Amino acid sequence: MSRIDDAINIDDLRRMAKRRLPKIMFDFIEGGVEDEVGLRTNANAFRDLRLVPRYYVDTSKREQRATLFGRTYASPFGIAPTGMAGAFRRDAELYLAQAAADADVPYLMSGASNASMEQGAKLAGKNLWYQIYGARNRDVAADLVKRAIDCGLTTIAVTSDVPVASNRERNRRNGFVRPLRMTLPTILEAMLHPAWVINYYRTGGLPMLGNWQPYAAKDATPDQVADLFASQTPDSSQTWRDLETIRNAWPGKLLLKGVMHPEDARLATTMGVDGLIVSNHGGRQLDMMPSPLDMLPMIRAAVGPDVPLLLDSGVRRGSDIVAALCMGADFVLTGRATLYGATAGGLPGVKKAVSILQREIDLVLGQIGAVNLDALGPRYLLDTVRAEEERRNSGAMTARR
Numbered sequence: 413m414s415r416i417d418d419a420i421n422i423d424d425l426r427r428m429a430k431r432r433l434p435k436i437m438f439d440f441i442e443g444g445v446e447d448e449v450g451l452r453t454n455a456n457a458f459r460d461l462r463l464v465p466r467y468y469v470d471t472s473k474r475e476q477r478a479t480l481f482g483r484t485y486a487s488p489f490g491i492a493p494t495g496m497a498g499a500f501r502r503d504a505e506l507y508l509a510q511a512a513a514d515a516d517v518p519y520l521m522s523g524a525s526n527a528s529m530e531q532g533a534k535l536a537g538k539n540l541w542y543q544i545y546g547a548r549n550r551d552v553a554a555d556l557v558k559r560a561i562d563c564g565l566t567t568i569a570v571t572s573d574v575p576v577a578s579n580r581e582r583n584r585r586n587g588f589v590r591p592l593r594m595t596l597p598t599i600l601e602a603m604l605h606p607a608w609v610i611n612y613y614r615t616g617g618l619p620m621l622g623n624w625q626p627y628a629a630k631d632a633t634p635d636q637v638a639d640l641f642a643s644q645t646p647d648s649s650q651t652w653r654d655l656e657t658i659r660n661a662w663p664g665k666l667l668l669k670g671v672m673h674p675e676d677a678r679l680a681t682t683m684g685v686d687g688l689i690v691s692n693h694g695g696r697q698l699d700m701m702p703s704p705l706d707m708l709p710m711i712r713a714a715v716g717p718d719v720p721l722l723l724d725s726g727v728r729r730g731s732d733i734v735a736a737l738c739m740g741a742d743f744v745l746t747g748r749a750t751l752y753g754a755t756a757g758g759l760p761g762v763k764k765a766v767s768i769l770q771r772e773i774d775l776v777l778g779q780i781g782a783v784n785l786d787a788l789g790p791r792y793l794l795d796t797v798r799a800e801e802e803r804r805n806s807g808a809m810t811a812r813r
Contacts, residue, residue, distance in 0.1 A: 416757035416764050421772075422728050422749045425765055428756035429500070434602035434609070436586040436594075437500055441751060443582035443696070450695030454726025457703035461735050462794035469781035476773050478785055480518075480720060480743050481567065481665045481686065483538075487770050488785055489733050490518035491762075492694075492724045492747030493543040493569075497754060498526025498619040502611060504754040509536040511750070511762035515770075520569055520745060523556075524641065528622030533563040541567040543669065545574065546654055547644040552627055553654070557661045559623075566664045569689060570655055573670025574646045578697045590642045591635070592618070652683060659684045667722065670697075672707050674714035687720035687742075694725045694747060705739060712740035730772025734780075737788045 419425050430438050444451040478488035491512055497504035505527035512519035513536040521532050523545040532540045542560050547553050560568050587593035602609055620634045621641050628637045659666055668680045669689040677688055690704040690711055704725045712721060723736045724745035733744045746769070753765030777783070780792055790796040 416753075416760050419756075419764055419768065422752060422765060422768060425749070425752040425756050425761060425768075428761075429752040432605060432608055432756060433500060434598070434605045436588050436598050436602065437608070439582045439586055440496070440588050441494075441500065441748060441755070443580055444694070444699065445578045445580050445696055446699040448582075448695065448699065450692060450699045450701055451726075453701070454692065454695050454703045454705075455728075457705040458726060458729070458732045458735060461705070461739075463731070463735060463738070463776070463780050463792050464794050464797045465779055465792075466781035469783070471778045471781060471783050473783060474774055474777050475784050476770065476777065478743060480722075483566075485518065486516040487766075487773065488737060488742075489727070489744040489746060489769060489773075490520060490541075491750045492745035493520045493522035493525075494747045494751045495522040495524030496526065496619075497522070497751055499612075500751070500755040501758055502615050502619065503527065504751070504758075506531060506535060507754050507759040507762050508750060509540055510759055511766055512536050512539045514763065515766045517766065518567070520567075523571065523623065523645075524621060526619040526622055528625070529559060529563055529565070531622065533565060538564070538566050540565060541569060541667075543569045543571055544658065545571055545645045546647040546650040548647045548649070549627075549644060550654070550657075552644060553658065554661060555627075556623065557658055561663065567667065568658075568662060568664065569667035569669040570658055571669045572650075572655075572676075573672070573691065573693050573697055575648045575650065576646055578693075579699075580696065590639065652679065655680075655683055655685075671711065672701060672704065674707075674710045677711045677714045677719075681715050681719055687722060688715070689722045689724060689745065690741070691724045691745075705736060708736070708739045708741060730769045730774075731776045733769065733773055734776045734782075734788065735793075737785060738790060738792050740790075 476487050478485050491508050505525045508519050509532040518539050518541050519536055520541040520543055523543045529542050542565055544556050587595055587598055618634045621637045624641045625637050628640045665686040667687045667689050668685045670691050671677050671688045690708055692701040692704055704723050720742045722743045723741040727744055727746040736744050750762050750765045753761035782788055
């Protein structure tokens, strides 16, 4: 299977991306940290969840539109930030932006993207959101906010879950570090992927970090800009005061990304954020973290029903998206799924990934007896059904006595 049109699920796109990329590159996408327990935790949280269907419900007119921050999108999911996407397929972020606009879903551009937010905004307009990493030089974060305003963006997300660099052992073994360490075995393995190698070197090698280029010296090379980024992030001195500063400077919708503790969720709402992204960074920061799906009910209870909650990490199926919505999310983001598509096939690959997820959502809604997203909730979850039946049975037994 090699053609994008032949892909029937996200894992097909994953295999296509793996065939195209050298191991050093694919492992950067696929890897987590240390023993990669977090990757399995995220996947298992969805696999262990069970949806209980209701039948003989007229679902002939299903639709999956979702409203967030007063804007109605075609589907209840968007594209999560994935850094350095342009290294896997040149202009990948522009493909992600274009596909998001065409499908009418949001794209949260990574703070470590190769394309700039200005380029992305030209393609995606108000479908483009931007992710801000804190920088040791606070003037950089302030200027990124100003640029987002100048681009006409409506939403930015501040990432809270990268206080220090993570221990990504796959990358270290492969030599995907700063500076890039290409060993002979790595080079020889890369030769097995000639299409990527030819394209990579024909287009100049390591692509520029477009959003950070303005803060480097004039005529700085991509390597020099990457070094600047590495010298500025992560910033372990960040506190709630930095979030407050961004809140005061940003007039649009503000998300806090990486919230996993209910008390942090409560604190964030007092700072005036407009929504939270419950996320463990795709299992790429702290290996022993719980899954966002498992933390979602506690965070929902902590902030109440009116604070928009988004979820990312581990989403590979339309059923994952429906399950997250039943668990209390208002919206879902997926990063690797669309990055596989971009890597495997450029713009058609991203569009294929989005269409696969949309089709799966539609089928799951029809199967469980939900005509739209408003119908979703805990009543479709096995734990809720079991608890309700135990309560009823207990009541019946008490009445009989």
